[in-house]
Amino acid sequence: MSIDFSKATGIHDDxxxxxxxxxxxxxxxxxxxxxxxxxxxxxxxxxxxxxALGSGDGFVDDLPLDTGGQDLMYRVPYHPAQDGNTVELGVEQAAFAQNAMEFQTSLTFVNMKLKGLAKAISGQ
Structure with missing residues (x-):
């Protein structure tokens, strides 16, 4: 009997x-x-x-970053620059830090689930 790890980790792998x-x-x-x-x-x-979850396959494909896919949106700046650049460093750094923290949270959850499965398999 095989173990389906995608069911064990839930949506966290996606x-x-x-x-x-x-x-x-x-x-x-x-x-x-x-x-x-x-x-x-x-x-x-x-x-x-x-x-991704509604598509039925349960897998997040690579986003079409260069084609402007539907999942990739433009950010509306709080203070637009005169040169047309809409990047605001503070906003981007905050979004990056939050994303990194949430990535680490999902990674920790997956790690805990896999450790629990390893204990169950070994009979501990």
Whole structure:
């Protein structure tokens, strides 16, 4: 009998994939803070996760970052720059830190679940 780890970890494996993609988007925003005309992007995490879970396959595919996929949205700046750049460093750093914390939370949960399964398998 085999163990289906995707059922054991719930939605956290998909959440980790999506958080990793969001990290790439936020890092791109920070890297382009001084690029004139650069438009800050972000992922609606909740909507993307609902979409992935509603698709039936339970897997978050790589987001089409270069095609402007439906899951990738433009961020509306609080104080737009004159050069057309919409990246606000403080906002991006806060979003990046929150995303990293939530990634670590999901990773910790998956780790705890897998350790519990290992104990159950070994009979402890």
């Amino acid at each position: 959440a980790l994939r999506l958080r990793a993609e969001r990290t790439k988007v936020l890092a791109s925003n920070v890297a382009n803070v001084s690029t004139p005309g650069y438009q800050a992007r972000d992922i609606d995490f909740a909507a993307s996760l609902r979409s």
